[in-house]
Amino acid sequence: MSQNIVLKKGLNVPVKGAADLRVSKTVAPAVVAVQPSDFKGLVPRLLVKEGDPVLAGSPVLADKMHSDILFSSPVSGKVKSIVRGDKRKLLAVLIEADEEQKYVDFGKKNPAELSGEEVRKALLESGLWPFFVQRPYGIIADPEAAPKAIFVSAFNTAPLAADTKFCYGDEFNAIQAGVTAVSRIANVHVSVNAEDKEPFCKLENCELHFFKGKHPAGNVGVQISHICPIQKGQTVWTVSLAGLAAIGKLFTKGKVDLRRKVAVCGPMAIDASYLVTYPGTPMTELAPFYGTTGDETRFVSGDVLSGANVGKDGYLRFQDDQVTLIREGVEKELLGWIRPIRYKQFSNDRSYFSWLMPGRTYDMDTNLHGGPRPFLMNDGYYAKVLPMDIYPVFLAKACLAGDIDKMEKFGIYEVLPEDLALCEFIDPSKNNIQDMIAKGIDLMLKEMA
Amino acid sequence: MNPIFEKGGKLYWLHSTIDAFETFLHVPGTVTLKGSHVRDAVDLKRILILVVIAAAPAALFGMWNVGYQHGLAMGQSGIHILEYFWFGFLKVLPLYIVSYLVGLGIEFASSQIRGEEVSEGYLVSGFFIPLIVPVDIPLWMLALAVAFAVIFGKEVFGGTGMNIWNPALLTRAFLFFSYPNYMSGSECWIAFKKGETAVADAFTGATPLALDGAPAQYGTGFWDLFIGTVPGSVGETSVIAILLGAILLLWTGIASWKIMAGCVAGALAVGALGQCAGITDIPCYMQLLYGGFAFGTVFMATDPVTSCQTETGKWIYGVLIGMLCITVRLFNPGYAEGMMLAILLLNTFAPLIDHCVTSAHINRKAKKLKVA
Numbered sequence: 122m123s124q125n126i127v128l129k130k131g132l133n134v135p136v137k138g139a140a141d142l143r144v145s146k147t148v149a150p151a152v153v154a155v156q157p158s159d160f161k162g163l164v165p166r167l168l169v170k171e172g173d174p175v176l177a178g179s180p181v182l183a184d185k186m187h188s189d190i191l192f193s194s195p196v197s198g199k200v201k202s203i204v205r206g207d208k209r210k211l212l213a214v215l216i217e218a219d220e221e222q223k224y225v226d227f228g229k230k231n232p233a234e235l236s237g238e239e240v241r242k243a244l245l246e247s248g249l250w251p252f253f254v255q256r257p258y259g260i261i262a263d264p265e266a267a268p269k270a271i272f273v274s275a276f277n278t279a280p281l282a283a284d285t286k287f288c289y290g291d292e293f294n295a296i297q298a299g300v301t302a303v304s305r306i307a308n309v310h311v312s313v314n315a316e317d318k319e320p321f322c323k324l325e326n327c328e329l330h331f332f333k334g335k336h337p338a339g340n341v342g343v344q345i346s347h348i349c350p351i352q353k354g355q356t357v358w359t360v361s362l363a364g365l366a367a368i369g370k371l372f373t374k375g376k377v378d379l380r381r382k383v384a385v386c387g388p389m390a391i392d393a394s395y396l397v398t399y400p401g402t403p404m405t406e407l408a409p410f411y412g413t414t415g416d417e418t419r420f421v422s423g424d425v426l427s428g429a430n431v432g433k434d435g436y437l438r439f440q441d442d443q444v445t446l447i448r449e450g451v452e453k454e455l456l457g458w459i460r461p462i463r464y465k466q467f468s469n470d471r472s473y474f475s476w477l478m479p480g481r482t483y484d485m486d487t488n489l490h491g492g493p494r495p496f497l498m499n500d501g502y503y504a505k506v507l508p509m510d511i512y513p514v515f516l517a518k519a520c521l522a523g524d525i526d527k528m529e530k531f532g533i534y535e536v537l538p539e540d541l542a543l544c545e546f547i548d549p550s551k552n553n554i555q556d557m558i559a560k561g562i563d564l565m566l567k568e569m570a
Numbered sequence: 571m572n573p574i575f576e577k578g579g580k581l582y583w584l585h586s587t588i589d590a591f592e593t594f595l596h597v598p599g600t601v602t603l604k605g606s607h608v609r610d611a612v613d614l615k616r617i618l619i620l621v622v623i624a625a626a627p628a629a630l631f632g633m634w635n636v637g638y639q640h641g642l643a644m645g646q647s648g649i650h651i652l653e654y655f656w657f658g659f660l661k662v663l664p665l666y667i668v669s670y671l672v673g674l675g676i677e678f679a680s681s682q683i684r685g686e687e688v689s690e691g692y693l694v695s696g697f698f699i700p701l702i703v704p705v706d707i708p709l710w711m712l713a714l715a716v717a718f719a720v721i722f723g724k725e726v727f728g729g730t731g732m733n734i735w736n737p738a739l740l741t742r743a744f745l746f747f748s749y750p751n752y753m754s755g756s757e758c759w760i761a762f763k764k765g766e767t768a769v770a771d772a773f774t775g776a777t778p779l780a781l782d783g784a785p786a787q788y789g790t791g792f793w794d795l796f797i798g799t800v801p802g803s804v805g806e807t808s809v810i811a812i813l814l815g816a817i818l819l820l821w822t823g824i825a826s827w828k829i830m831a832g833c834v835a836g837a838l839a840v841g842a843l844g845q846c847a848g849i850t851d852i853p854c855y856m857q858l859l860y861g862g863f864a865f866g867t868v869f870m871a872t873d874p875v876t877s878c879q880t881e882t883g884k885w886i887y888g889v890l891i892g893m894l895c896i897t898v899r900l901f902n903p904g905y906a907e908g909m910m911l912a913i914l915l916l917n918t919f920a921p922l923i924d925h926c927v928t929s930a931h932i933n934r935k936a937k938k939l940k941v942a
Contacts, residue, residue, distance in 0.1 A: 445607075454596060458615040470822070485608040492613070512928060
């Protein structure tokens with residue numbers, strides 16, 4: 122059964138610099154990082170030491186809480202160094218990649234013939250388990266839990282997001298194998314763009330849903346809230362297309378192959394296009410895209426609304442298939458707010474005139490465009506970009522107050538910070554709403570554990 | 571910023587003030603540190619300046635009207651646009667100076683104490699206050715009322731965005747209860763020069779009115795009220811000037827159309843009911859033109875901080891304000907105009923309305939999920 126769901130609320134943030142639909146480069150990075158910080162709430166245990174040889178798929182880290190959750194190396198090579206921060210906190214394991222890639226052989230299997238237990242075991246062993254994200258809270262799924270369902274978003278509406286059809290269309294068979302495999306664990310719901318259904322509308326062994334609307338219609342959290350909202354005590358899992366492709370290849374080829382197409386985009390990107398690379402690739406490998414020094418550029422792994430500022434020395438995060446390069450907006454703007462028209466700036470507010478030029482894209486930078494203030498506009502101002510049945514300001518204030526009872530009532534189980542990213546974008550009071558929600562979720566994790 | 575204004579510098583006590591002026595001139599070069607890396611170009615300064623622009627027609631008309639009413643009282647005729655406007659401007663200017671000096675002074679000081687940036691909320695309140703007080707109010711009284719409203723209405727709650735009551739209306743309520751002699755009666759709504767009194771015979775227009783003087787306007791013609799050539803507080807008389815502002819506020823979405831529509835609907839309903847029941851013989855639509863109803867509906871009830879947050883709540887809040895205001899007018903001839911207190915009362919109850927609306931929503935959602 123399929124449903125058509127039209128979302129009227131939302132906003133497509135018109136950032137300049139969309140990636141051309143072509144692969145301009147295949148990167149074989151010299152060094153690849155495995156970073157615990159890519160996974161929320163992970164306390165890592167180190168399984169390798171400097172100088173150890175690893176294959177693509179060999180475990181590098183394990184989860185201290187669930188020792189069977191492993192994190193594997195995306196490439197074969199040698200452990201170059203282990204980077205630690207304050208109080209010896211593990212920041213990254215750097216792996217020097219071989220020129221010729223060698224893979225751990227996990228054996229080819231037909232996912233349709235496996236039981237749920239066998240699928241779980243295979244994913245845990247191979248280090249692909251961390252692709253499962255549990256909601257509520259956005260942490261790595263508990264391997265012993267029985268989720269109500271597994272959700273996949275087959276399109277991405279975030280600003281300059283990688284085109285899923287271009288990135289994963291040619292991996293359709295792997296994704297189908299992945300869907301079949303995870304459907305052995307729980308029912309799979311795949312949300313497809315109603316305006317561009319091919320090829321994911323042909324997926325089998327899952328329930329298809331068709332969504333139409335502006336960002337955040339492609340956010341899996343928003344889709345879940347329209348398919349079956351999460352209630353207290355329930356857990357659902359989500360998995361990305363990149364994850365499904367990797368899972369599919371594990372069963373069809375018997376190896377861990379995390380290579381993916383990554384969109385390099387943004388106003389600062391020269392020749393914005395796609396490259397094929399591994400998660401953990403250093404940003405310095407993107408040198409042809411940022412040209413000169415890259416000093417005034419912010420390197421965002423992910424999209425500009427909820428990606429991470431990884432810096433020029435950072436690495437592509439485990440789940441991301443997009444790197445956005447954007448200018449640091451450190452210049453002051455004379456009489457900015459008082460000018461009747463600011464032609465170069467985008468605003469969703471009617472007090473500016475961006476609404477007159479609907480197709481235009483803007484050279485956005487990281488300037489805050491104002492000073493932080495308490496919430497002044499009321500809930501409805503923010504709710505117009507949030508197609509979920511919740512009150513965003515009430516939820517944010519409950520998180521600020523640390524009031525667990527109210528956080529539950531206002532829907533903390535249904536959201537991750539990324540779902541409220543647009544509320545943060547349009548906020549004239551310049552509050553860090555995503556940070557408020559993240560702190561609320563941390564509190565829930567601490568109190569409810 | 572010069573380092574002597576930074577923490578540890580000699581003039582650190584001026585930090586918030588200097589920062590306020592600097593950010594007034596420039597959009598600062600601060601970048602996003604957390605969350606969304608890009609942000610919308612809009613900020614509170616932009617939104618609040620639009621509210622001031624929206625109220626400008628009412629203020630400009632009000633200044634002319636101050637002169638016009640004075641002229642009428644002196645037995646003159648004609649509209650003398652520039653002459654009357656200049657007279658009114660000179661009368662209203664001191665009110666603005668006092669309102670902003672006292673209000674912003676307290677705002678700057680408390681921002682410094684809290685170590686925060688100065689919020690621009692008072693830009694709007696300070697612009698409204700002279701528009702809703704009698705033009706001849708003694709300046710020391712206004713200063714006292716502004717200080718009360720800003721300190722006890724706003725700063726003690728944590729500043730702009732945290733207040734329960736609309737600071738401009740609180741100023742007026744303070745004046746109303748502390749100095750009733752200056753806020754009612756037949757002469758307070760018309761400006762006089764020192765030593766002048768009305769030329770009684772020549773002055774046969776409506777007796778003065780205002781937010782609390784509506785019944786005095788009964789009998790005034792529709793067009794006089796609509797255009798606003800009647801005595802009253804500075805900014806509240808001209809319905810057409812207020813409507814111009816309403817259009818801007820509604821178009822930009824800063825004010826809620828639900829609150830405005832609710833107020834009008836509530837007022838019309840009670841007005842019509844009163845007419846049917848024989849309590850009054852005034853047509854219900856005239857109620858929208860009397861006194862401070864229009865100004866209160868457009869500029870005061872829609873204050874996003876003190877009104878209801880939820881969309882359903884806005885309807886309830888608006889309708890109740892409209893109903894309460896007209897109910898007071900119909901049943902209490904002694905205290906004839908209820909707009910100010912209707913709004914302040916509903917400001918008080920707005921969080922309760924929101925609580926009921928969100929609780930009902932949560933229960934409904936839970937029930938729906940149980941069935942599904």
